[in-house]
Amino acid sequence: MSTDTVRPPLAVRPSTGRVVGPLAAAWLVVEAKWTWYRKGWRATIGSSILMPLLFLIALGYGFGTQVKSGAATEGMRYVAYLAPALLASAAVQNAASESTFPILAGFKWQKIYWGIGATPMSPARIAAGELLWISMRVLISGTVYLVIAMLLGAMSGLGVVLALLFATLCGMSLAAPLVAFSATIEREGQQFNNIFRFLVLPMTLFAGTFFPVASLPVYLRPIAWLTPLWHGTELTRAAVFGRMHLWPVLGHTAYLLALFGLGAWLAARQFQRRLAV
């Protein structure tokens, strides 16, 4: 049989499938997540803003009555000093919980990533979709917290919009490397407990949310400076207090962007390694 034989129009009916572009692909992951999430979104948002609100009320309004306004509170009432920082802190906590067990589940328990991997979606696009989803969750929870904090009178001004973006960036600068890490986990995820215990919790306590890093012992300060939360906190305060100085703002933003970029690159690479074996 020669190769130029005219073959009958076989059952090679063209498939309807096609490859979608990178942005649309990431969006499809969000769409799939939302399909499930929309059933219980109120409860989830409720639980993700509960912590910062409890802190705001107990520490800001309660404990804050014991705190004198001064240099340590940047001249603010304690609750006003605390409110923008809790925005960043909540972003970090929500980002951390969204980038650990849900990612592990996709690889290990439900294996849905393997299902998606058999479609035109590439592993890197799945990773990008997860990051986009996490950023939206962080942003939405942050917005709800912000509105409540403003209604309570703890924050005001247009700077809050910028603070919201900074907080989301801060959350994502932790989420991206964590997603990469979660994608390496083969076992049940006990390692995550260590992440929460030894990374997220100390960060929320010592990275400048409740008191300035300058009050820490000298040898501990550099550790606080390494955390994304310290940079995020500096940025959210600067935005809300209207004290945006060019170089510090650029510096903090660049640090967070760099962490995010590195993490996103690692996440894409790890999704590829895990799925394409």
Place this chain on the structure above:
Amino acid sequence: MAVARVRLVGGDGALVSAKGLLKSFGEFQAVKGIDVEVQPGESFGFLGPNGAGKSSTMRMIACVSPRSGGELSVLGLDPNIDGPKIRARLGVVPQEDNLDVELTVRQNLQVYGRYFGLGRAHVKAKAAELLEFAQLTDRADAEVDSLSGGMKRRLTIARALVNDPELLLLDEPTTGLDPQARHLLWDRLFRLKQAGVTLIVTTHYMDEAEQLCDRLVVMDSGRIAALGSPAELIARYCTREVLELRFPPGEQAAAEPKVADLAERTEVLPDRLLLYAHDGEAALAAAHNRGVRPLSGLVRRSSLEDVFLRLTGRTLVD
């Protein structure tokens, strides 16, 4: 004419063509250089025991696992270059179901269809059609978790059809299912075949291979041991009939020399003695005349299981 040729694939028209295809995991070679060609419209099988390398091969064809060596073209394209483009036109049923158990049956189909760039209205209509095909319409809004194994498998197959694939890959589609569920699945797969979909199926059940495959390869330890249609393979490696003599444990070996010349070939299994003969009844009668007294004697048509035994000296399903 040009229109009809648009999607016809290059080379000699094979939908899948592998030459010296290799897959290794570290030092270990799971697929040791196999040659395979699958033609449009045919139903092609990989028959082999666990660990033969069937899934590894399927995953390379599905463009989810990079090959370690050799050549591979799928739909006329190279998976290393055009993986996503090829995947857009494939349907894949993996060995292990990976449905989204947090979604409903219908949502699984719709969400999956979207990954193939299909519009919302399109996936909605397609999901309804596929639910019907998979006999899952009455479970459409149930959570996947509540489905039986057979239903999950049907849903996975329905999901693989969401993009009207030109080639459908099925990795052990019926393993672990009860006979009724298997027959229902076979019926569905047969309909697809009738509709002209090219199928590639792996299995370690010879009856499944005989049911579904026009042509198949027998695979063992990462190599292809034989290629042909089920009938050809049986004709090439077996006799028409097999006489199975069952003995009390340990006695079959002693009986073997007495009856060996009645058959073209004999096989001593732990519990049975197999005589490959063209006329099983005649061989049974002759054995009786020679004073061989088995517990039971069964004459059956030979099957791919016998082909496998002949090729590898081992039974297919342990």
